Amino acid sequence: MNSVSNHPTTTSQPNNDLMQKLVGRRALLRNGTLVLAGAALTKHQLFSDETASEHAKSVRVGLITDLHYADKSPAGSRHYRETLDKLQAASQQFAADRPDFVVELGDLIDAADSVDVEQGYLKTINKQFSAICDDRHYVLGNHCVDTLTKEEFLGGVGQERSYYSFDREGIHFIVLDSCFRSDGEPYQRRNFQWTDPNVSAEEMEWLRGDLKSNSKPTVVFAHQRLDVSNHHGVKNCVDVRKALEESGNVKAVFQGHSHQNDLNEIGGIHYCTMAAMVEGSGPESNGYSVMDIQADGTIEIKGFVRQASYHWGV
Structure with a gap:
């Protein structure tokens, strides 16, 4: 690590x-x-000028992951209700740093016993999250669709698709959805095992086409990990990594799911796993970050509380 x-x-x-x-x-x-x-x-x-990293940022992104909000008692190290206060602290930092957009890397909510209760969890946390920034992006996590369907979750946050791409100031961004079973069926309403995440064949075809049509520096957002083959990893991660590597433009992948800081470099791409917001009690257990991406592909991540900081040059 x-x-x-x-x-x-x-x-x-x-x-x-x-x-x-x-x-x-x-x-x-x-x-x-x-x-x-x-x-x-x-x-x-x-030992050059320490202000060099402050020069001409192209895009600024706020990053959070694994909030697991739910109005229920703690379970182990997960303190579900405290997510609201932790998100408020993150929102204050984002208000100061003024990101161009904010990305939530999956598991915004935790599981409920009924659809109505789950939709209540989603409404509560998204009301606070949506106040941070008008330009927001939600990566689907397995807990997002434990009780809800993908359509219900996406409808609740006002996002049209679960995987897509977009450009900002000469940088290409890709949002992936790994919430598919090995047989290609989408996750929804407890019809899956969380250890069986996959990028579907249809999405893989889309991803290859999207990467082929793009020549800009590229950053990918995912929930389940693409850099490991254990129970936290996407089952067809090797195929996904091959597509990313063959493009020659992907600089980094940001992911959540395993709740701890981790960093691997594979095939010239940085795979950065972010700290979960739900883990631990109190403000000292929070985790969020602000990322600056320059036009040449240089990436700098300023982590707060438990989130690590990184800098990658070209």
Whole structure:
């Protein structure tokens, strides 16, 4: 796991030996935060003007995942009702940073015993979430359609499709839906096992066509993980990764589902798993981030509370 905290430290400038080790690992320290770079850095680059990362951002994105909102008692480490307060804290940060759009990476709600109750959960959390930004994007998570159908969930948040793409300022964005069974049937109303997520054949055909028609730097949003083959991973993740790699334009994939910070680089693409908002009690257990994407594909993620911070160059 390549995850780091964004909490500031008081460490002094690293000595030459440490610097060489960090350069060898394609990493550096900036304001005490581990920064992962896309290429080995020189000593001059390591200690260059710390304001360089503030130059000319093309697109700013707010990211949250796995809120699992429900009006029910905690279960294990999941504190469902506290999501409302945690989301309020995130919304205050987003109000200051003013993202161009906000993405929720799946599992906005947790399961209810009935459709009516579930729709109440969705209405409550989406009222607060929709107040953050007019331009919002919802990735379908398995819990979003545990009680509801995809049409009911999408209708509740005002989103037309579960997978699609869009452009902002020269950057291409793709939203994926992995909530399909191995036989191609869509998840809905407890007709699935959460360990059997797949990108459907129809969606794969669409994805290949979308990637082929695009030459812009590309960022992908998903819920279930595309970088692992365990129970948190998409069953046909190898096929999905192959399509992403063959395009030559995909810079990063942002995903949730496993609730913890994680980072893998496969085939030249960063697969970044974000911290879940539902995990833990109190404001110190929150997690959300603001991402800046420059026109050349450079990506910088500023994480808050439990969410790690990262920087990837071109």
